[in-house]
Amino acid sequence: MTATAALQAFAPVPMPAIPVRDVARGNIAKFPTHCSSCGLRESCLPCGLSGQDVDHLNELVYTRRRLKRGESLYRAGDEFSSLYAVRSGFFKTVQTLEDGRDQVTGFHMAGEIMGMDGIGPETHICNSVALEDSEVCVIPYSRIENLGRDMHALRHQFHKVMSREIVREHGVMLLLGTMRAEERLATFLLNLSQRFTARGYSPSEFNLRMTREEIGSYLGLKLETVSRAFSKFQEDGLISVQQKHVQILDVAGLKRCMGQKSDEASRVSGNGMKIA
Amino acid sequence: MTATAALQAFAPVPMPAIPVRDVARGNIAKFPTHCSSCGLRESCLPCGLSGQDVDHLNELVYTRRRLKRGESLYRAGDEFSSLYAVRSGFFKTVQTLEDGRDQVTGFHMAGEIMGMDGIGPETHICNSVALEDSEVCVIPYSRIENLGRDMHALRHQFHKVMSREIVREHGVMLLLGTMRAEERLATFLLNLSQRFTARGYSPSEFNLRMTREEIGSYLGLKLETVSRAFSKFQEDGLISVQQKHVQILDVAGLKRCMGQKSDEASRVSGNGMKIA
DNA sequence: CGGGGATTTGACACATATCAAGAGCGGTGG
DNA sequence: CCACCGCTCTTGATATGTGTCAAATCCCCG
Numbered sequence: 105m106t107a108t109a110a111l112q113a114f115a116p117v118p119m120p121a122i123p124v125r126d127v128a129r130g131n132i133a134k135f136p137t138h139c140s141s142c143g144l145r146e147s148c149l150p151c152g153l154s155g156q157d158v159d160h161l162n163e164l165v166y167t168r169r170r171l172k173r174g175e176s177l178y179r180a181g182d183e184f185s186s187l188y189a190v191r192s193g194f195f196k197t198v199q200t201l202e203d204g205r206d207q208v209t210g211f212h213m214a215g216e217i218m219g220m221d222g223i224g225p226e227t228h229i230c231n232s233v234a235l236e237d238s239e240v241c242v243i244p245y246s247r248i249e250n251l252g253r254d255m256h257a258l259r260h261q262f263h264k265v266m267s268r269e270i271v272r273e274h275g276v277m278l279l280l281g282t283m284r285a286e287e288r289l290a291t292f293l294l295n296l297s298q299r300f301t302a303r304g305y306s307p308s309e310f311n312l313r314m315t316r317e318e319i320g321s322y323l324g325l326k327l328e329t330v331s332r333a334f335s336k337f338q339e340d341g342l343i344s345v346q347q348k349h350v351q352i353l354d355v356a357g358l359k360r361c362m363g364q365k366s367d368e369a370s371r372v373s374g375n376g377m378k379i380a
Numbered sequence: 381m382t383a384t385a386a387l388q389a390f391a392p393v394p395m396p397a398i399p400v401r402d403v404a405r406g407n408i409a410k411f412p413t414h415c416s417s418c419g420l421r422e423s424c425l426p427c428g429l430s431g432q433d434v435d436h437l438n439e440l441v442y443t444r445r446r447l448k449r450g451e452s453l454y455r456a457g458d459e460f461s462s463l464y465a466v467r468s469g470f471f472k473t474v475q476t477l478e479d480g481r482d483q484v485t486g487f488h489m490a491g492e493i494m495g496m497d498g499i500g501p502e503t504h505i506c507n508s509v510a511l512e513d514s515e516v517c518v519i520p521y522s523r524i525e526n527l528g529r530d531m532h533a534l535r536h537q538f539h540k541v542m543s544r545e546i547v548r549e550h551g552v553m554l555l556l557g558t559m560r561a562e563e564r565l566a567t568f569l570l571n572l573s574q575r576f577t578a579r580g581y582s583p584s585e586f587n588l589r590m591t592r593e594e595i596g597s598y599l600g601l602k603l604e605t606v607s608r609a610f611s612k613f614q615e616d617g618l619i620s621v622q623q624k625h626v627q628i629l630d631v632a633g634l635k636r637c638m639g640q641k642s643d644e645a646s647r648v649s650g651n652g653m654k655i656a
Numbered sequence: 657c658g659g660g661g662a663t664t665t666g667a668c669a670c671a672t673a674t675c676a677a678g679a680g681c682g683g684t685g686g
Numbered sequence: 687c688c689a690c691c692g693c694t695c696t697t698g699a700t701a702t703g704t705g706t707c708a709a710a711t712c713c714c715c716g
Contacts, residue, residue: 199550203638207557209550221550224543230550252528252535259528259535266542267500273549274475274485274497274506280556281483281600285704316663324557326705331664347663347713362479561672592695602673607696623681623695 137241138162147215147302148189149243149265153257160251160258165189165241177218177232177240184222186244190214193238194313198321199230208322210272211235211296211314214303217243220266235313280324283362288323289333290361293343297352308355312348337361413517414438423491423578424465425519425541429533436527436534441465441517453494453508453516460498462520466490469514470589474597475506484598486548487511487572487590490579493519493541511589556600559638564599565609566637569619573628584631588624613637 139150139161146152150161168191171177177188180200190212197218200206209230212218222228223245252259279288301307312319316327316334323330337343342358344351352358415426415437422428426437444467447453453464456476466488473494476482485506488494498504499521528535555564577583588595592610593603601609613619618634620627628634 205558207554209553220543221546224540229547264500267496269546270497271505277485277552278475278483282481
């Protein structure tokens with residue numbers, strides 16, 4: 105922790121105004137909006153917070169911000185001041201290596217929180233880009249810190265959200281470290297399906313918001329490999345895919361794809377059980 | 381959040397006794413120990429906390445626990461109750477896939493915090509294993525929650541620690557997703573070197589606590605590939621390696637290894653700059 | 657209707673996995 | 687003290703999955 109940061113830690117922290125950057129970028133919602141009346145309350149940061157905290161909750165989110173497709177919510181190097189909850193739309197976060205190589209570290213949809221990687225470094229370390237026209241709730245980090253003092257539940261909930269992000273990344277590490285191309289894509293599709301389901305969309309039919317290249321970047325594969333895997337799944341009757349439109353035809357088949365090495369793929373018995 | 385969890389979140393949380401599990405496993409230090417007098421204070425969770433918080437700090441860690449080499453600190457599925465700070469020794473955390481494949485998700489040395497992945501799921505999701513005789517400070521999570529209410533600085537510091545874990549994992553994702561074998565090993569060695577340095581050990585000479593297989597698991601490589609990369613580095617005069625003993629001879633050379641594709645490796649100019 | 661990015665598909669290259677054998681090292685017990 | 691055993695590590699030969707390069711097609715969007 106830097107000396108400055110240590111000072112900040114003990115200074116009284118006033119409720120912040122809207123961060124200058126956000127105002128400068130325009131697109132601030134005209135009317136402040138509140139968690140308490142938000143349809144995503146149960147799947148977002150305030151998840152699980154009870155009625156008695158509702159009034160406080162409304163202090164959490166001060167503004168929303170709209171982004172057009174392709175626009176950056178924040179960039180690596182930007183000063184960290186707020187977290188962002190996706191209200192609508194779809195984002196990717198991209199981390200860049202000094203030599204120019206980069207990788208998509210996550211895709212984020214409604215109710216998910218972005219920007220937590222900035223708390224430690226006090227600077228955003230990745231870029232967040234809207235993959236379609238989107239809207240986010242701006243949650244000034246100092247609000248979380250302040251409200252967290254009195255709201256045990258919010259404090260705990262916030263810890264959980266960060267912890268889940270760590271767990272998610274463990275899963276990605278496993279995927280990148282141990283899975284083959286088709287397994288990775290199957291895992292990815294099933295994960296998307298599950299997240300869409302949780303938001304009330306169809307579990308079996310959806311439009312991808314990202315390109316093959318972005319999928320590949322996330323999965324540690326080249327776009328051609330992703331494309332081939334899609335084709336293979338279609339040949340095998342597991343999915344139907346046309347450009348960005350995906351329909352999952354055989355969930356069990358996809359699950360079977362996960363967790364098997366290539367030479368096992370052909371030896372799967374008819375009842376769908378893996379051969380031990 | 382489950383209903384139970386929501387209840388817990390609002391229930392008054394008493395200062396917990398020593399977790400039953402830790403007592404049952406024995407090896408609880410006889411005398412409670414305190415952060416305020418700990419040599420690792422500046423590199424551990426309390427980093428940056430000032431004098432006025434010292435008294436409170438001492439409530440943070442209740443016990444220590446000793447582990448022999450090979451012993452598990454916690455296992456996937458164990459109920460989550462505490463975080464652990466490495467006081468001495470060396471740990472690996474391993475995550476396992478349903479089909480039996482597993483991966484080392486991290487190596488942890490003095491001052492580093494383990495177990496944060498358990499907060500969200502309320503269950504540990506990976507195994508933590510001592511790679512040498514080690515000692516950890518047991519930090520009951522409820523203490524952090526309680527002390528965090530009054531100690532703004534601790535709350536913030538804890539967020540930072542979690543955030544840094546997220547950032548670390550982003551780095552691993554990049555490594556796994558975009559780097560070639562030798563780059564991965566170079567990155568790994570330089571990272572180790574840096575962490576040893578920060579703890580007052582030699583930056584250029586150290587003993588690996590883990591096997592080639594464990595390194596490979598962490599880096600998404602097979603042990604043979606790790607071994608070959610070690611040999612290659614030695615041939616090139618970048619390191620000297622004998623079994624677990626490693627000496628870094630050419631830091632710049634290792635850094636040059638990172639961030640280049642194989643066909644670039646031979647085209648590196650004499651002054652060590654990469655060819656654009 | 658045109659243009660440019662996205663996607664698909666093929667042929668081939670190459671990095672790493674796999675399989676295999678042997679050497680080195682450390683601990684144990686006679 | 688030495689011999690043995692098991693585990694780790696190294697090294698070689700070969701297999702294979704994915705990357706690379708290239709070309710054609712598709713499709714969205716202006």
